[in-house]
Amino acid sequence: MKKLDVDFFLRTDTLSIAQALLGKLIISRFDGREAIGRIVETEAYLGITDRASHAYGGRRTARTRVMYLPGGHAYVYLCYGIHHLFNIVTNRQDIPHAILLRALEPVAGLDIMMQRRQKQKADHSLTRGPGSLSQAMGFHTGLSGMSLGGHSLFIADDGFHLQPQQMGTSPRIGVDYAGEDALLPYRFFVRGNAWVSGQKNG
DNA sequence: CTGACGATTCACT
DNA sequence: GTGAATCGTCAGC
Numbered sequence: 001m002k003k004l005d006v007d008f009f010l011r012t013d014t015l016s017i018a019q020a021l022l023g024k025l026i027i028s029r030f031d032g033r034e035a036i037g038r039i040v041e042t043e044a045y046l047g048i049t050d051r052a053s054h055a056y057g058g059r060r061t062a063r064t065r066v067m068y069l070p071g072g073h074a075y076v077y078l079c080y081g082i083h084h085l086f087n088i089v090t091n092r093q094d095i096p097h098a099i100l101l102r103a104l105e106p107v108a109g110l111d112i113m114m115q116r117r118q119k120q121k122a123d124h125s126l127t128r129g130p131g132s133l134s135q136a137m138g139f140h141t142g143l144s145g146m147s148l149g150g151h152s153l154f155i156a157d158d159g160f161h162l163q164p165q166q167m168g169t170s171p172r173i174g175v176d177y178a179g180e181d182a183l184l185p186y187r188f189f190v191r192g193n194a195w196v197s198g199q200k201n202g
Numbered sequence: 203c204t205g206a207c208g209a210t211t212c213a214c215t
Numbered sequence: 216g217t218g219a220a221t222c223g224t225c226a227g228c
Contacts, residue, residue, distance in 0.1 A: 062225095078208095079209065079223095080208055081208085081222030083208095083210050085210085098209095100209055102209085125212095130209070130210075173210090174208085
């Protein structure tokens with residue numbers, strides 16, 4: 001298992017990064033509890049020109065401030081007052097791109113995930129959907145701005161190789177408010193994987 | 203200060 | 216398939 005350097009997220013092609021993240025591992029080590037999941041669904045948000053992005057039009061607020069950090073930082077925000085959604089900032093400083101993690105396949109720390117999710121069984125609902133996976137991994141808004149170059153939060157490559165035809169694309173979920181940008185094919189997922197959320201997962 | 207709303211999830215029919 | 220939950224964020228006054 002090889003830890004990814006944060007330089008990986010400094011690249012400028014966020015769509016390529018979102019695709020390359022499929023099959024990678026995300027590891028969290030909070031309070032001495034390790035959880036690992038394989039990334040099976042991502043969405044790209046392309047900053048100031050993307051109506052679906054929180055940074056559309058160059059908007060800078062207390063919440064979106066971390067999107068303007070250099071790539072390799074976590075951007076976590078609260079949705080519907082309940083769900084903590086986890087993103088990875090990409091691109092160079094002041095280019096507010098981000099990639100939302102929408103689903104993971106659990107790899108290790110299943111007991112921790114079940115405990116955090118208050119689940120008796122490790123079924124697909126454990127890490128399917130952006131709010132669910134964040135809860136399972138221990139992600140919350142207090143982590144927003146944290147580097148993915150440290151020991152407690154990082155991405156790793158264990159040699160898992162995704163065949164090109166295994167990757168599916170679709171419009172992003174839940175961004176109907178974004179006008180024609182809602183149609184952009186910026187969602188990427190592993191075809192047929194049982195942990196992928198949403199309707200269009202073939 | 204106030205009100206509208208959300209990159210969702212879950213229970214229920 | 217439908218609707219409620221729930222509160223931080225942000226624009227507007």
